[in-house]
Every structure is written in structure tokens, then in C-alpha cells.
Amino acid sequence: MAASIYSKGTKVWFEDKERGWISGEVLSTSVHPDESVDITFINERQREISLRTTLKDITNNARNLPPLCNAQEYEQVDDLTHLPHLNEPSILQVMLNRYSQQQLYTYSGIVLVAVNPFADVPIYGQDVIQTYAGRNRDELRPHLFTIAEEAYGAMQSDSQNQTIIVSGESGAGKTESAKYIMRYMASVKSGSIHDTATSTSVEHQVLATNPILEAFGNAKTSRNDNSSRFGKYIQILFDDQSSIVGARIRTYLLERSRISFQQRSERNYHIFYQLCEGVSSEERANFGLDADTTGYRYLSSSSIKIDNVDDATNFSATRQALSVVGIDEEKQLAIFRLLAGILHLGNIEVTHRRDAKDSIIDDKNDAALQKAMELLGIDPVEFAKCTTKKLIDARGEKFSSARTMDQAIGVRDGVAKFIYSSIFDWLVLRINESLSADEAVQREKSFIAVLDIYGFEHFQTNSFEQFCINYANEKLQQQFISHVFKLEQAEYAEEAIDWTTIEFSDNQPCINLIEGKLGIIALLDEESRLATGTDESLIDKLNSQLKTPEHKPVFKDHLHGNEAFLVAHYAGDVSYNIDGFLEKNRGTVPDEHKFLLTNSTNSFLREVAEVGFNVGVDPHLHTAPGSPTKLVSPKNHVAPGLKAVSGRKPTQASIFKSSLLTLMDALQKTEIHYIRCIKPNESKRPWGFDSPLVLAQLRACGVLETIRITSAGYPTRWTYEDFAAR
Numbered sequence: 066m067a068a069s070i071y072s073k074g075t076k077v078w079f080e081d082k083e084r085g086w087i088s089g090e091v092l093s094t095s096v097h098p099d100e101s102v103d104i105t106f107i108n109e110r111q112r113e114i115s116l117r118t119t120l121k122d123i124t125n126n127a128r129n130l131p132p133l134c135n136a137q138e139y140e141q142v143d144d145l146t147h148l149p150h151l152n153e154p155s156i157l158q159v160m161l162n163r164y165s166q167q168q169l170y171t172y173s174g175i176v177l178v179a180v181n182p183f184a185d186v187p188i189y190g191q192d193v194i195q196t197y198a199g200r201n202r203d204e205l206r207p208h209l210f211t212i213a214e215e216a217y218g219a220m221q222s223d224s225q226n227q228t229i230i231v232s233g234e235s236g237a238g239k240t241e242s243a244k245y246i247m248r249y250m251a252s253v254k255s256g257s258i259h260d261t262a263t264s265t266s267v268e269h270q271v272l273a274t275n276p277i278l279e280a281f282g283n284a285k286t287s288r289n290d291n292s293s294r295f296g297k298y299i300q301i302l303f304d305d306q307s308s309i310v311g312a313r314i315r316t317y318l319l320e321r322s323r324i325s326f327q328q329r330s331e332r333n334y335h336i337f338y339q340l341c342e343g344v345s346s347e348e349r350a351n352f353g354l355d356a357d358t359t360g361y362r363y364l365s366s367s368s369i370k371i372d373n374v375d376d377a378t379n380f381s382a383t384r385q386a387l388s389v390v391g392i393d394e395e396k397q398l399a400i401f402r403l404l405a406g407i408l409h410l411g412n413i414e415v416t417h418r419r420d421a422k423d424s425i426i427d428d429k430n431d432a433a434l435q436k437a438m439e440l441l442g443i444d445p446v447e448f449a450k451c452t453t454k455k456l457i458d459a460r461g462e463k464f465s466s467a468r469t470m471d472q473a474i475g476v477r478d479g480v481a482k483f484i485y486s487s488i489f490d491w492l493v494l495r496i497n498e499s500l501s502a503d504e505a506v507q508r509e510k511s512f513i514a515v516l517d518i519y520g521f522e523h524f525q526t527n528s529f530e531q532f533c534i535n536y537a538n539e540k541l542q543q544q545f546i547s548h549v550f551k552l553e554q555a556e557y558a559e560e561a562i563d564w565t566t567i568e569f570s571d572n573q574p575c576i577n578l579i580e581g582k583l584g585i586i587a588l589l590d591e592e593s594r595l596a597t598g599t600d601e602s603l604i605d606k607l608n609s610q611l612k613t614p615e616h617k618p619v620f621k622d623h624l625h626g627n628e629a630f631l632v633a634h635y636a637g638d639v640s641y642n643i644d645g646f647l648e649k650n651r652g653t654v655p656d657e658h659k660f661l662l663t664n665s666t667n668s669f670l671r672e673v674a675e676v677g678f679n680v681g682v683d684p685h686l687h688t689a690p691g692s693p694t695k696l697v698s699p700k701n702h703v704a705p706g707l708k709a710v711s712g713r714k715p716t717q718a719s720i721f722k723s724s725l726l727t728l729m730d731a732l733q734k735t736e737i738h739y740i741r742c743i744k745p746n747e748s749k750r751p752w753g754f755d756s757p758l759v760l761a762q763l764r765a766c767g768v769l770e771t772i773r774i775t776s777a778g779y780p781t782r783w784t785y786e787d788f789a790a791r
């Protein structure tokens with residue numbers, strides 16, 4: 066009986082370096098009296114392969130046997146879990162077949178897998194939205210709108226809050242998908258959305274958040290011309306008639322390092338280029354701005370233009386969107402003034418004395434210093450002094466010591482990063498004030514949220530940002546797997562099947578390593594708070610305290626000496642270069658600069674700086690999504706998860722950890738839908754499908770793990786009808 070599984074003519078799969086998998090077929094099978102079995106195959110490349118196995122291994126579907134192909138009728142199934150033989154190559158084949166028929170979407174049980182076409186596809190218009198409205202999953206082809214409709218329907222029928230988690234690697238299509246879902250929500254009820262720039266309908270305001278966040282939070286990277294450099298959780302608020310009444314936004318970890326440095330072929334945040342290209346001549350003169358961005362140190366990367374993107378036109382769109390969410394022209398000018406100030410700040414020349422390492426800034430003749438400080442409302446002499454000299458308070462006695470040139474440059478850039486990220490936080494706060502004002506909150510009955518969060522990242526060099534991103538992915542993966550597992554358990558329980566033997570990879574050890582009491586974040590924070598702390602002392606600390614039997618499977622340093630540490634994540638091992646960890650984690654400015662910013666004559670800078678200094682301290686900047694957001698006095702409040710130690714500045718990692726814990730908590734209270742975006746090729750080629758790349762992403766985003774769990778219970782899933790027919 067078992068041998069018949071591999072009888073002559075049976076189609077199978079073989080691993081292939083180039084294409085991931087190729088097909089093959091059984092040529093002959095002979096069963097021996099000792100229950101050993103010899104099977105000969107021929108693969109697609111006409112190579113014969115012989116294999117000796119046993120009847121027992123065949124019965125147990127052992128790993129050394131080539132996976133079985135599915136019959137032809139399954140080659141384009143809508144749902145991968147309907148495949149009789151649930152294995153990697155069959156899944157990949159279905160994805161490829163569907164994609165080549167321009168079918169971007171496929172279910173994998175509860176997950177919608179979305180493959181980026183890198184081409185315009187006419188499947189998101191108003192007509193398509195109306196086709197999907199009110200219909201359920203079985204009636205139409207898989208689509209983003211099926212998931213949006215499921216969430217909308219569930220919110221209406223169960224009165225429960227919903228979350229759609231959109232994940233995937235950079236350039237996979239998360240932000241585009243999130244935008245289509247938001248458009249769906251905005252127009253499914255009204256039948257249309259008003260596209261006029263002046264419309265102030267709530268739906269229009271909600272959609273206007275996209276161009277704003279993209280202008281200030283997106284940049285061209287080597288992987289994506291419009292890459293979101295932050296994570297976001299947007300709740301669309303509905304009243305008891307299921308009409309939109311507002312929105313609430315949470316953002317996570319804006320990448321700050323980009324302000325002062327970009328890799329070749331990458332850019333700074335879009336808004337800087339929009340500003341330089343798009344301002345009026347009067348504003349240009351006021352801000353001392355040059356249209357030629359190559360003159361700014363912070364913008365002088367090699368790639369200034371993005372194909373098919375007009376920065377000046379986008380600047381008008383950004384301004385309009387700001388007006389739509391209630392940020393008036395005066396405030397807009399105040400924002401642009403600070404942005405121009407940042408650009409001039411970057412051009413301040415820091416040199417050093419010929420005979421010593423002490424840094425110098427020419428506080429009389431440096432034109433960039435004068436202009437930057439004029440725009441920021443700070444005394445240039447004071448700024449130069451505080452930047453080149455450090456004030457030391459030793460037991461009440463104050464004296465100053467010179468900073469080296471590199472240290473002074475670090476402080477200058479730190480101030481620029483701080484101001485920029487504070488503007489970003491201020492914008493989010495103001496958008497929330499306007500879109501989740503008291504009236505909206507009073508009418509709010511439930512919400513549908515979209516979580517557009519960075520996928521797992523593993524580059525040649527990985528730093529603090531990748532560490533935080535991968536930590537977030539560990540948490541989301543854990544949530545996802547336990548969700549899938551619970552659903553499976555429920556199904557088995559219903560059919561009275563024993564599920565206790567099903568195993569799944571539990572990533573709790575990795576999470577403990579990162580966020581545990583004496584884990585990486587705790588040690589990183591401890592070192593960041595020491596005046597003497599350096600990246601070197603941090604890695605020594607990690608190595609001496611984390612090399613314990615408990616962490617051994619997930620914390621590995623051996624190959625990387627004192628430059629990096631290695632974490633075994635669920636999606637693969639990642640080595641993190643320690644360089645810059647402490648500076649990025651501290652993420653604030655020296656006390657002297659804090660004083661200058663909070664005493665600036667530019668009242669808007671003071672307002673923005675207050676927001677920046679209170680992130681992670683003011684609970685209203687990090688409350689649970691679901692509670693109203695207000696700009697209130699910070700005083701003595703500490704966000705959940707942050708230690709209430711007076712005088713301690715919350716670090717970037719602890720702010721991130723706290724906001725992540727709050728997010729996980731909020732997710733738990735909602736019904737969750739999953740969309741996994743896949744980037745099918747690295748070169749953004751329309752309709753290009755690189756199988757090994759897709760396979761790696763299906764693995765990293767948990768789709769294959771889910772299928773493994775699913776098939777551990779029922780290795781094949783035939784309906785009675787199909788089984789009887791066969």
C-alpha cells in the first residue's frame with residue numbers, strides 16, 4: 066500500500082539551486098522482502114536519481130523522500146491549504162502559476178498572500194470596490210478587498226475591533242496595500258470618495274494622512290523608491306452606522322540616522338527635496354534655500370531624482386494634505402522654516418585646531434551657522450560654544466572640556482536628528498488631535514486598524530534599526546503562530562483528533578533574550594546611561610552576561626569577536642554590528658542643547674521640542690491605541706513598560722519596547738486578519754518571479770510554518786467528494 070504512493074509515473078519535486086524546485090517522475094519502484102524499497106526517478110533535466118528507502122519512511126512521509134506533486138487541477142487553487150499535498154514546491158508552483166496569470170492574491174488559510182506586480186493593474190477602482198462590497202470570500206477571487214470586506218463585515222456583525230496586519234520585506238507592497246485598504250474603507254459605504262483637494266470630509270482627511278506621512282517618513286532606498294522608514298498602526302474609527310468618524314495613528318521608530326547620512330543611491334526624506342524644489346521665490350529667499358540640493362551636506366547623496374517623481378508637484382500635494390488635516394498655512398511655514406534650518410545646520414563647518422584635537426566652529430563667519438540659527442531662533446555663539454565644548458558637572462563644580470571634531474559633528478547631527486524626529490512626532494500628534502477629536506471619540510463605536518510594519522531585515526551590515534525591527538517581527542511572529550495554532554487546535558478538537566503531538570517552533574527564547582529582565586535591551590540601556598559607556602564596553606557586557614546556557618541557542622558571539630553579536634531569529638541568524646548602538650539608543654541631545662532648544666525665540670521650535678523631549682515620558686504620546694490623544698503637560702508620567710526613575714531619559718530601545726508591548730496588548734483585543742506581501746524580484750521588474758527569493762520570504766513571514774502546522778494535523782486535506790471521486 067505504502068509503496069503505491071511512489072508508483073511508476075507518480076510526479077514528484079526535486080530541489081534545484083537555480084529554480085528552487087524542479088519536477089520529476091517515478092520510473093520504477095521495487096519493494097524487497099525486508100521492507101526496503103528502491104525507487105528510481107527522472108527529473109526535468111533528464112537526470113536519473115535512485116533512492117533507497119523503507120515502507121515505514123514512505124508511510125511516515127519522511128523528509129528524505131521527494132515531495133509529491135499535486136494533480137493538474139490544483140495548479141491554480143485559490144487557497145494553498147486546499148492542496149492535497151501540502152509541501153513547499155507545490156506551494157511555490159501555485160504561486161508562480163497564479164502570478165503568471167496576473168493573479169496577485171492567494172489565500173493560505175487565514176492569510177492572504179500578495180505578490181507585488183511592479184506594474185499598474187486595474188483592479189483597485191471604484192467598480193471593483195463595489196463588486197467586493199458585501200460579498201464573502203468564496204464568491205470572488207482572492208483580493209485585498211476580500212480581507213477589507215471581511216474586517217468591515219465582522220466589525221458590523223460582531224461589533225468587535227479589527228486589525229489587518231500587513232507585513233513583508235521592504236518593497237514588497239505593504240504601504241500600497243494599506244492605502245488600497247484605507248481607500249476601500251473610505252468609499253465602501255459612501256460609494257465614492259471625493260477626490261477634490263478642498264474636500265474636508267472625514268474620509269478625505271483620513272486619506273490625506275498618507276501623503277503627509279510619506280513626505281516626512283518615506284525615502285528612496287536601494288530597495289524601494291518610496292520606502293517607509295517607520296512603522297504605523299492606523300485605526301479608522303466608525304460610528305454605530307459603520308460610517309467613518311475619524312482616525313487614530315501610532316507610529317514606531319522613525320529611522321533617524323538618515324537625516325545626516327544616506328548610502329549612495331539613497332536619499333534623505335522626500336520632504337527635503339520637495340521643499341527645495343517646490344517653495345515659492347519669496348519663501349526661498351526667506352529660508353535661504355537653494356534649488357540645487359547638492360549644496361546641502363545632508364542631501365548630497367548621489368541620487369537626487371527618482372524616476373517618474375516630481376518633487377515640486379508632490380510638495381503641492383503635501384501642502385494640500387496638511388491643510389486637509391487642519392494644519393494651516395502659518396504652521397506649514399513654521400514647519401518648513403525648521404526643515405530649512407536643519408539643512409543649514411548640516412552645513413555648519415566643524416574643524417579642529419592645527420595643534421590639537423579640539424573642535425572649532427567659526428561663530429562669526431560661518432554663513433550656514435548664522436542662517437541655521439536665524440531660522441531656529443538660537444544664538445549662534447551659544448550654539449557653537451555648546452557644540453565644541455562639553456559642560457561637565459563634577460560634584461557641583463562646573464567646568465568645560467573640548468570636544469573633538471568627530472564628537473562635535475556627532476552633536477551637530479544629533480541636534481538635526483532630534484529636531485526632525487520631533488517634527489514627525491508633532492505632526493502625528495496634530496493629525497490625531499484633528500482626526501480623533503472629542504466629537505469623533507464620542508461617536509466612535511469600533512475601529513478597523515491597519516498595521517503596516519517593517520518586515521524582518523537581514524543585510525550585510527545590520528545595526529540598531531535592524532535589531533529593533535527584527536525584535537518587532539519576533540513579537541508579531543509569536544502572535545501569529547499562536548493564533549494559527551489555536552485555530553488548528555479548535556478544528557482538531559471539533560473533529561476529536563489528538564493534536565498534542567503537533568510541534569511548532571516557539572520563539573520565546575529569542576524574545577526573552579531581547580526583552581527579558583537581563584536581556585539585550587536591559588543591558589543596552591544600562592550601558593547607555595553610563596557616561597563612560599561605549600559600544601566596546603556594551604559588547605563586552607553582552608558577551609559576559611548573555612553567554613549562559615539559557616541563551617545559548619539564540620545568542621551567539623563566537624565568530625564575531627568584539628564587533629558584532631549574533632541572534633538566532635525565527636527567520637534566520639542575524640549578526641548585529643555594535644558600531645553606533647549606544648549613540649542611536651541614547652537618541653537625545655546634550656543638556657546644553659536641550660536648554661537652547663527649549664529657550665529658542667522660535668516658538669514653534671519650542672513646541673516641537675517639547676513633543677520630542679516627552680516621547681516615552683508623556684503617556685499621551687504612547688498610550689494604548691484606542692485611547693484619545695491630547696497634547697498635555699508631561700509632568701511625572703511614565704509610559705507603560707518604562708521605568709519611573711526620575712531624571713532618566715527614556716532610551717530609543719525602551720520607548721520602542723514599550724510601544725511594542727502596548728501594540729501587542731491592543732492587537733490582542735482585536736480580531737486579526739493577515740496580509741503577507743511578497744517581493745517577487747530584487748530589481749523591481751514588472752511580473753518577474755524569482756522562485757528562491759519568493760520561497761525565502763514565504764519562510765520568513767511564517768506562511769510555510771503555518772502550512773507545516775496545518776499539515777502536521779492533517780497531512781492532506783481532501784474533501785469527501787474529492788476523495789470519493791479519486
Ligand SMILES: Nc1ncnc2c1ncn2[C@@H]1O[C@H](COP(=O)(O)OP(=O)(O)OP(=O)(O)O)[C@@H](O)[C@H]1O
Nearest residue numbers: 181183184235236237238239240241289291292293
Ligand atoms: N498592488 C500593487 N500594484 C502595483 N504596484 C505595486 C503594488 N504594490 C506595490 N507596488 C509597487 O512596489 C513599490 C513598493 O511598494 P511599497 O512602497 O508599498 O512597499 P513596502 O512593502 O511598503 O516597502 P517599505 O517597507 O520599504 O516601505 C511601490 O512603489 C509600487 O511601485
